[in-house]
Amino acid sequence: MSRHHPPGTALHGPTTGARRRTALAALCALALALTVAITGAPAAHAAAPVRVMPLGDSITGGPGCWRAVLWDRLQRSGFTNVDFVGTLPGGGCGMTGWDGDNEGHGGYQATGIANQNQLPGWLAATHPDVVLMHLGTNDVWNNQPTATILTAFGKLVDQMRADNPNIKVLVAQIIPMTPSGCSWCPTGVSALNAAIPAWAAGKSTAQSPVTVVDQFSGFDTAVDTSDGVHPDDSGFQKMSDRWYPALTPLLGGTTPADTTPPSVPAGLRVNVNCSMVVTLNWTASTDNVAVTGYDVFRSASGSPATAVGTTTTTTFTHTLSGLAQYQVRARDAAGNTSALSEPVSALPPPCPPPDTQPPTTPGTPTASATSATGTTLTWASSTDNIGIAGYEIHRAPGATGGTFTQVGTSTAATFTDTGLAAGTTYRYQVRARDAVGNTSSFSPAVTVTTTSGGGGCTAALTLQTGWGGGYVMQPNTVTNTGTAAISGWTVTFTLPAGHVLTGSWNASVSVSGQTVTARGITGQNATIAAGSSTTWGFQASRPSGSTTVPTTAVCTTP
Template sequence: MILGTTTAAVGAEGHVDNPYAGATQYVNDKWSAAVTAEAAAVAATNPTLAAQMLAIKDQPTAVWMDRIGAINGNVDGPGLKYHLDAALAQKGAAPIVLNVVIYNLPGRDCYALASNGELPATAAGLTRYKTEYIDPIAELLAKPEYAGIRISATIEPDSLPNLSTNMSEPACQTSAPYYKEGVTYALDKLHAITNVYTYVDAAHSGWLGWENNASHAVQTFVDVATSTKAGFASIDGFVTNTANSTPLTEPYLPDSTLSLSGTPIRSSSFYEWNFDFDEIDWTANLYTRLVAGGFPSTVGMLIDTSRNGWGGPNRPTATSTSSVLETYIAESKVDKRTHRGAWCNPAGAGIGERPQATPAGYTSSHLDAFVWIKPPGESDGSSSLIPNDEGKGFDRMCDPTFSSPKLSGKLTGALPGAPVSGKWFSTQFQQLVTNAYPAIPATGTQPPADTVAPSVPTNLVAGATTLSSIAVSWTASTDNVAVTGYDISSGGVVVGSSPTTSFTVAGLATDTAYTFTVRAKDAAGNVSAASAPLTARTATDVVIPGPDTVAPTAPTNLVAGTTTTSAVPLTWTASTDNVGVTGYDVYSGTTKVGSSTTTSHTVTGLTAGTSYTFTVRAKDAAGNVSVPSAAVTATTQTVPVTPAGSCQVTYSTNDWNSGFTATVKIKNTGTAAINGWSLGFAFPAGQTITNGWSAVYTAAGAAQTITNQSWNGTIAAGQTVEIGFNGSHTGTNTRPTAFTLNGAACS
């Protein structure tokens, strides 16, 4: 591809209803190159699969701006300007759409770890998001030379959906205000550019399809839209199934309202009473709710079909004839995940519908297009912990050996051997092509056989040694396609293999010299010549340290943070130790009230309006304990008093089987603001709260105490605050009748 730079606005146009209609979509040549390399790697052993890969190498995929460094380009690829210039070079007589993902909110992905980002959920993180991320992107997109490109921006995957369902998670509570302000800022900046189209992420049917989740999500979308300068007009549409594998349709379960032997099929363990079995169900449901909430009828939907095909030999061909509900569902559904919440590199998934504008046959969904937002072949997250400089953690949902409580104790069903999110995952891409539905015809031109051996590894050096091992490393080889690994030999015998440029040879004799060489290999079976030899010796002795009798130094700078009515947060400066500090014990007087492995701890369960004195002691693995730190005194806050008769509580529930969702509205009917509140009541029939949102929940038997979050503690006169929770019951869900607010009775 030859890239050109245009210096004037070419093909500038007004803002249209559906940017995909009558347009082509941008093909990322970097993704195409990765597909071509993968095809070359499998051509010798599976020429049909290679041809299928090449048949889709020119499909359009989105460009992800997943950190500040991606704007100008980084180790993962070129920057945004490169893709804008490439889109101009690809543009013909028809309009062209460039799909860009805006994905770098402070505290990103608060309910997961694999896709955490570089910016913390703090005021400073939000400032960097605005000034170092959104502003440079908006400035680049607004350049006159790019006015002829329709830029479709997917706005912050998973952000607003997390605020709709996961507010019981402390990280989401912390992130919430930064998500709302950050998304509002991004919409204001991007909507102001005529040729930019904003599509806000709306999760998928297996996340937001339930009645309560859907209503909360739409209210969140309405709140954010109405907080922007342009209101509802700032959002052109919504995109669902981003980087997920929920099917477009469940062809053999087309009606979720059906029953089997009198039992609703949606009550199965897989659908968990959710009416929306697939993305067509969810987009139709979402559209209706959005328009009812105030969005214009022109609001459009995108569905990411990059990984939701579920084809291959295990795809059902008819509705099950079983009369057993769980068997009926398992044999009928095309979605073969262990649970609808399993999102990470799911085994058995396949590429879905190819990108296309205004897909026919789905009138109620108001689809603008099928798109590939998540480029097939890019990992969702690593199968095990892999250190990286992108802020991406290890989420056990990506570990195939993990039975997750979030999945009702089922295994995650994730593929093994996955790299960190966004990196190329060969195993996954091969599976996606193999299981594509509709199937991919093998029409691509097969690459020639690879007969070129990799170059010889260089700079073979020895690192750390033990009594029985020697660590070696070397400089990477090059290859006409790609190096797949290295073999390490000693005395002509292969003693190990590595996919990276390092390896530790183990099982060696003590105080013995060994000579090593390394050879590179590629997927076609070509092997390089041997590297220059390296001679290294194992260690002769290991010094065994004596017993540790030295106590850590005392912690210093013990300070108390902002208190609540029942808790005092403490922080201190770390102690030092001759081996290493393993933790700290916190004391109130002579009583230990908590332990921490870090330099902070919050003491809870305290009495309101009471003064406490705390000290901290450090400890090490040998059991040595430091002397106490200097003491700090802190006083808990006094419980606010609400005058009797100045509050009103409205309590309503949505019940099912043994569960329910409760909505609680607290109204200040007095004449003065309530600053800080604590709602009390007792369940009359043994109900329990399983999780809640927008408040802090504490139970003591039947008695429930619900206190405000930092952001909703003030209720102005005449105003109402709404909270909610999920609960369980044993067949009877009698409504509580007596409520108190800060100790005073409410009507």
């Protein structure tokens, strides 16, 4: 099994990123600390592991933390002879040691994978015994007809059987989606899901069965997704709970019939700070097998309680909006839930007057260590009545004109900008901000021209799709501008502050700080003929509310 990948994006949901990572990590720590005996789980043996390929788009791969929840439950239930396979890594999700390999390609359509014959290469590299296929979301979003999507499904199953005639396929009736700007998405999902059972029945064989897994029923995009499309903590849990009973018979076991609910969470208490952040804490529930998480409910002005999030720890944070009461219930892996705890009220605390005074304007930046691809800026520090939280660095193209856009932040009065184009002029200005978000005026601008660099190639970045917590950029193009073939290329660019690279393809990629370096792959696309181009892609996460993406990149040849 491949369980050595670095951490990536944490779970979605109402909790913050760090807290979401802590949530799933705590679940795994709790699970591994318990001695779990589940009737029907297979005994440990030395047989070759069952190779399971999670196949899909960003719901599966970015971050696709239902895979982490499912893997953890399989391990706790005794199904340890399992190997998740795929050409993509997928660690993170707040835990280490789980098998994150997958084929969850952000932004991909089933029709595109089929039409471009991308699956055979993935199969040849992994040879799965079982495929968990959740595909069709991007097809529906792009208004593909149901019949066209099912034709693609059929071709993919045929390609799976060509690699392994005995392959077992679990195909999902996909989760609902309600993204803004896609009025046809809900009905498109329903139409596809309604047609999948008959398609699966016609495609299934005794040697290679196709089993339908209902991921749609009971899935609420308002509660179970972070943006109407991508699951949050509760959504990941629900997806894992649906895959588990369909997968375990294929692993040589039976699904335990656990009907005992956890105990009611006790001692619920609440604290509200002057930023109107509500922090809830309670005593852990108990269960005959194991508690897997908690659902948090809120009611306001006497209205019925509604779910506002989930957590796998005994703490939860929420933003206070008016007077409110909170309740918590526990749940286990079988979906049993406790009764709601007694409600507690959240009230705003007495707080000092808000800080409205902005910092002073920073000094004019000065540039040093300017190279073909970067420069270092320094400036005189600002002052503030409370304290400076940091600086925003903005850049515009050319000596005049153009629009200033933020390219980074710094907590000190210095910043190094990388990924610049050789022999190119830029302008920079800086402003300070304090802890409550007051910002100073912009400093005067400084003009910087990078040195001339070697060349032979150019690079362009292209945004394919973006959502609240991330984006996919492809096809990113590398073009040989010379008169002879090049035997290698290197593309560098800077990720905006807070952005994290979560996956890449068709390039060898490394990250240092916010600087990303992508190189051509020998034997695949490192060599480019004169005047020709090649493409590559990557996926990244970004802070909630951010809409920025990298826009410029520099290409060099050996």
